[in-house]
Amino acid sequence: MLKLFKYLKPYLFPVIIAVGLLYLQVNTDLSLPDYMSKIVNTGIQQGGIEYPIPSVIRNSELKNIEKNLDDINLRHLQQIYKNSDSEKTFIDINGKLSEDFIIQFSKAFILSKNMGQLIEGQDNNVIIQIGISLVRAEYEVLGIDMQLLQSTFILKTGGMMLLMTLISVLCAVSVGFIGSKTAAGGARKIRSEIFEKVESFSSAEFDTFSTASLITRSTNDVTQIQTVIFMIIRMVIYAPLLGVGGFIRAMGKAPSMGWLIGLAVVILLTIIISVMSIAMPKFKKVQELVDKLNLVARENLSGLLVVRAFNRQKFEENRFDSVNKDLTATNLFISRTMVTLMPVIMLIMNGLSIAIIWVGSKQVSLGYMQVGDMMAFIQYAMQIVMSFMMLSMVFIFLPRASVSGKRIIEVLETESSIKDKKTTTPLPDKIKGEIEFTDVTFKYPGGEVDALSTISFIAKPGTTTAFIGSTGSGKSTIVNLIPRFYDVTSGQITLDGIDIRDLDQKTLRSTIGFVPQKNVLFSGTIESNLKYGNKNATKNDLERIVKVSQAHEFIKQKDEGFNFPISQDGTNVSGGQRQRLAISRALMKDASIYVFDDSFSALDFKTDATLRRELKDSIGGKTVIIVAQRVATIMNAEQIIVLDDGKIVGQGTHKELLQTCKEYIEIANSQLGLQE
């Protein structure tokens, strides 16, 4: 999973900025309760007076205070005198004032009023509160508009709150911008890396991974990673910052109540974890059951004819029903487990508020904290709890994403087993196209037995070499070795005397016109599919080739002709038509070697025969290699090779083989009914 982060490198700088922005956001978010507590404490309770130091004071009063201050604090005080007239002195209280100075001043103020007995053994908070009430009294004497003072303070603080909330939303939106760009960009990079990687794979890698799994890895798994990148940027960084920041501020307000938050978090996590550990394994089971449900339904659909022919509709319904019941029961269990979560979480959060008020009110009464601080504390507590909830959700999501990450890395770290050599042999301009197998042995990756053993033959230009044998005898395997879809395990294959492993793969393949066993067409039109063989082909080329491949008739019948749209996998044309289009595609290529891997099976005998005759005319001078099931298809080949269990058991012409090869005779008999 971590390995995937290297694809995010181009986004390192924006992500660092995002972290900075998140830090800013957390701070602004957390400052809000603080401002609110100021409104309550200072604005309402203290009438808008922040410090127990008046901004203006009668000179007579000031003298009394100065008397009660020690030298250091006296100097401090004198430093912040702004100006004075005969009656009163103005003091600058907007600058930075040390806590000690504030308390000392407050004490001095109280002592100057001969109220020393009030503060004996009292908490600093109480001293400040009394100091503030003295300031208020002083202001009243001086005739200052107390209402204006109070409302100005509230408006000022409110304005700050608005500013903070604006900064917060700007940060959040910017982080969202960076996060989504990073997530989508990282996903794009990973997706294209995988795709390029898979395109470089040989058939061996496709066998080990399976096509379906490669598709999911390139699609769903990448989407998972994209989501998780976004989540990491948005939540994994934000939540701890919020939690820690909230905790620090909460402790600043009331260190003695920290345990309440700790307790709530522990209870909450215990509940989330235990609910999840009950539900999680069931999630997996649900997935299995959904797969099972799909399987049963798919079996029913693919076997519709059989189901109806044997009157087993009821049986199929029951089969579906039993999985459906299992699935429903499991889903019900999960839902019922999960519905406990929300009410319990709400209860814990509300319970926490109540507990804070209860414990907090005792503290307030003792003068350890103010009411506004308690209210702020509740909000910090909620933010801390939220951050833990966010994190626990991330940890529910992460394991799933890390599975996806692992699957992606597996693909990226796999190297194609077939690679070009560093220095490849160039092919001469004019090649003959002679293919020679010398003692070729081949074993599929992970296979236990050799699929081919010591195969030797020469396929000469101007001749047809045909392979026949039962399923699994290795016919297709042989022809798949020629374009290097797999590499031989031992022995060698040469093209005009050059070992094909010394050639560049693309050069090698450009000399081969290949018709695979599975006739895959790509979505597009008939024309685009044919041009896949040669993108520079002209209309005349197309016309000429489809006449050879016996496709012209059905193409002519389509209204759109060559522009007839082909759906994905070519499902909208019949098997026989698909086969003929695949043959045309290969013929479009000006190759030296043509390989037909069981390419005539879906054709009826007549079409098959005509096609072969046309082929003889158009590519008779090339090397032709045919794999076939039917004897009829190949009986005129110059060379027929009979395979059994990966070994050559007969080699020669039809006539020769009928004399010498018992396997061939067996096949010919069963198909042609020729007893002679």
Added chain:
Amino acid sequence: MSQENDIRKQNKPKMGMGMGMGPGHGRGMSGEKAKNFKGTMSRLAGYMSKYKIKIIVVIFFAISSTASMIIGPKIMGNATTTLFTGLLQKLKGSGEIDFKLISYLLAGTLMLYLISALFSYIMGWIMTSVSTDITYRLRKDISHKMNKIPLNYYDKTNHGQILSRITNDVDTVNQTLSQSMTQIITSIFTVIGVMVMMLSINWMMTLAAFVILPLSMGLVGKIIKQSQKYFKEQQASIGNANGHIEEMYGGHLVMKAFNGEDASIEKFETFNDSLYKSAWKSQFLSGMMMPIMTFVGNIGYVLISILGGYLAIKKAISVGDIQAFIQYVRNFNQPIGQLANISNVLQQTAAAAERVFEFLDIEQEISETKTPVENINSKGEVEFKNVHFGYNPNTPVIKNFSAKVAPGTKVAIVGPTGAGKTTIVKLLMRFYDVNSGEILVDGNNIQNFTRNELRNNFAMVLQDAWLYNSTIMENIRYGNPNATDQQVIEAAKAAHADHFIHTLPDGYNMILNEETSNISQGQKQLITIARAILANPKILILDEATSSVDTRTEGLIQNAMDNLMENRTSFVIAHRLSTIRNADLILVMKDGDIIEQGTHNQLLEMSGFYSELYLSQFDKIN
């Protein structure tokens, strides 16, 4: 094909991260719309009417739970006020904090919250049972329907679409019922309740809180609209990219053979780029929802703080009221966001439900005859009389087909691809009904039988050897559910399958895997033959039963089929003419009509189409 479709369906970006991520995520974003919203929803309501009482109970608990949740902050606020005034009095030296009252108030609040949690749990509990039950019923109905729909429906639909109705669409409906429905109820009551509570505290502050409401609604609505646009774009891009991936991976060999790597990668990059663009935009916009909601919420919070502070000075409200108000404003945002998104969620649900109902509404096979004929001792005589048929009435496949087949005859049907050979047997088994003409079995029009009764006369062996994920024993027993193990084994012996079954691990109890790929094609075919033997039908249909197996296995299967065909009327369709030379009657079809009929030798003598077809396989043309 079906599997690919599943994959594409699953690719819907699942962004809903549940609680904490705020409302409006994921669900409801895709902007799908039902064609007939009202009709679909009322029909869904019809499905729910069975649970009327339960739903009324749910609504009751939802209201009660919401109500207690809403009263809580107000009482808690009173506790704070008591503390605050007590404190001020204490500072003035004129009184003490009334802890007794505070403790009562707090205990009361706790009670309310406890009740609320309990009720909300009960509500969830009941609602999940309703929604899972409806889900179960919908799936069951689909499964039942699957086997009632005429086959021509399936010619036009791919399996993936049907499967996605069973899983994805039903799931969407389930989610709405279990979550969104309770959400809607509680959201509405929360909004109303909170409004009442706010008003009871102070109308000016309520007004301030509501000033932000249109702002909140408007912003959310705008974001949803914008992000829907990009979600759709993203959906399309994902479709393109995934389509290309599936296609290229599926055709990897062809791509390699034609050196198509570069072109393929180039094409992929354009898809990937447009996916990137729509992906980040949709994610950005949907991710903006939460911060913006919070922002609007915070504006409310600030307004309350300022106004509350101002009013508190004027002694119009208390400090506890400010606290309660702040909690209310916070409670307010989420339901508003949810309500703003409701129409989208409902639309999406309706779209999903509509697809389910569409499937359930497909016209069924024409109903059975009211007065069915019984056919207990079937002889196996078959007659086609001037049969006309087309899958699509405008393009006839079978034109005026007539043939009479005596009991016990082996009939071979040959002809080029597309001649209508398979269609004949599908008509015979009444998978499709003839357009005109009639088909008689033992002298009775097949439409006078019930389908079950008619099909009891037949057994089929098809080219595509369909088996299912179960043991070999059960797969053979599929032919006759009442057969004993011994009878199954006898059938396997007759099908020459007994021997190879014994060589398999677990023998008859070996479980075929999900792709039924753990035995060979030939072995599968032998099992389907055993299955047909066990069914012991009067009429047998073999449609290209050996064309996908190699010649050696074919010999074995041929023997098995000969056993099977003994004393039965059989219809054999085959490409390989060698397999049908010994048929009693060969029907040569071309373009939906019989052009020649007779035995192998008779037909060869005619030197017509058949003999041309037959000789072409020896390539005597050149």
